[in-house]
Amino acid sequence: MVEYVKGIPIMRPYIDQDNQAYWDAVKQHKLVLQHCHACDLYLHPPRPMCPSCNAQDTLEWKPSSGKGQIYSFVNFTTDRMAYPAFKLPYAVVLVELEEGVRLTGNTHQIHPDDIYVGMPVEIMFEDMDDDMTLYRFKKRDG
Numbered sequence: 001m002v003e004y005v006k007g008i009p010i011m012r013p014y015i016d017q018d019n020q021a022y023w024d025a026v027k028q029h030k031l032v033l034q035h036c037h038a039c040d041l042y043l044h045p046p047r048p049m050c051p052s053c054n055a056q057d058t059l060e061w062k063p064s065s066g067k068g069q070i071y072s073f074v075n076f077t078t079d080r081m082a083y084p085a086f087k088l089p090y091a092v093v094l095v096e097l098e099e100g101v102r103l104t105g106n107t108h109q110i111h112p113d114d115i116y117v118g119m120p121v122e123i124m125f126e127d128m129d130d131d132m133t134l135y136r137f138k139k140r141d142g
């Protein structure tokens with residue numbers, strides 16, 4: 001679970017032409033992933049060219065289930081190296097989605113001490129303000 005320290009701004013995602021559609025979907029509480037239909041490969045982060053077949057005109061956006069499992073994680077328990085806008089302790093997780101790509105994020109209602117590699121999780125969305133929506137991962141059954 002991430003709680004915020006009042007008065008410290010949350011870092012905003014850097015949005016460019018490669019990831020605009022990704023963040024537009026997040027704003028609508030949906031997760032989409034770039035997919036190359038030539039070699040059936042999901043990509044993340046978004047980019048202008050498939051890293052496998054080098055094609056630029058084969059990339060499309062596909063909806064993701066948002067489900068996966070924790071591949072790795074870091075627990076922040078002291079203010080050393082921690083992001084000052086988050087109250088301690090908090091975790092940053094690397095989630096491997098069912099589509100095979102990995103996303104980093106924070107957790108929702110999971111205490112950092114309870115996190116383990118392989119934990120089944122799914123995405124959820126939080127509107128931070130009128131212009132920014134972020135995602136987190138919450139525990140799911142099986």
Ligand SMILES: [Zn+2]
Nearest residue numbers: 036039050053
């Ligand atoms: Zn490709």
